[in-house]
Amino acid sequence: MIHKEITLPSPREEVWEALTDPERLADWFANDVELDLRPGGGASFRWTNGEERHATVTEVEPERRLAFAWDDEGDVEFTLDDVDEGTRLTVIETVPAWSTALDLQASALVHA
Amino acid sequence: MTDALGQVFSALADPSRRHVLGYLSERGSATATELTGELPITRQAVSKHLAALAHAGLVESERRGRETRFHLTPTGEEWDERLEALARHLRERRS
Numbered sequence: 001m002i003h004k005e006i007t008l009p010s011p012r013e014e015v016w017e018a019l020t021d022p023e024r025l026a027d028w029f030a031n032d033v034e035l036d037l038r039p040g041g042g043a044s045f046r047w048t049n050g051e052e053r054h055a056t057v058t059e060v061e062p063e064r065r066l067a068f069a070w071d072d073e074g075d076v077e078f079t080l081d082d083v084d085e086g087t088r089l090t091v092i093e094t095v096p097a098w099s100t101a102l103d104l105q106a107s108a109l110v111h112a
Numbered sequence: 113m114t115d116a117l118g119q120v121f122s123a124l125a126d127p128s129r130r131h132v133l134g135y136l137s138e139r140g141s142a143t144a145t146e147l148t149g150e151l152p153i154t155r156q157a158v159s160k161h162l163a164a165l166a167h168a169g170l171v172e173s174e175r176r177g178r179e180t181r182f183h184l185t186p187t188g189e190e191w192d193e194r195l196e197a198l199a200r201h202l203r204e205r206r207s
Binding site: 008018027 | 186
């Protein structure tokens with residue numbers, strides 16, 4: 001499981017917009033984004049390197065929670081909370097099996 | 113040294129545990145039974161090693177049907193990059 005948190009100096013509604021408006025997602029998440037923002041809605045992300053990933057929206061709670069399931073593998077959950085400094089965004093991604101930087105370290109240790 | 117880091121080092125200090133990490137790195141995931149076939153040790157010893165690796169946060173387990181599979185804990189570096197890009201995006205919008 002991956003668990004990341006970031007505190008953003010922006011109000012929750014602004015962070016929500018950056019997470020859910022395809023045009024804005026195209027500025028930080030991918031290069032070309034389609035998103036049907038409702039449970040069961042589809043999402044497509046394309047990157048300039050030719051990579052393309054598809055997902056299905058599983059949960060939408062405006063300005064609070066957004067979750068989607070990658071069609072290949074894994075679930076992603078975004079949660080927004082008010083904090084003094086602005087908004088805390090929590091990302092949780094669960095993927096059964098994943099290659100990571102640690103893989104390389106581990107295999108370097110074994111093959112050294 | 114923090115306790116967490118100490119646990120990582122002690123987990124890595126054992127050759128069998130390093131072998132387990134290498135196998136998981138190559139195959140993606142494995143059951144304790146598969147790992148027992150790979151190593152000259154008992155299944156009970158494999159389970160102990162997996163518990164030590166999980167305790168150090170290096171591996172995670174997951175139930176798939178009737179079996180428990182182990183995989184390396186992902187580090188999520190791509191999310192660090194994405195969240196940094198999001199912070200930049202919000203900063204640019206504000207200025």
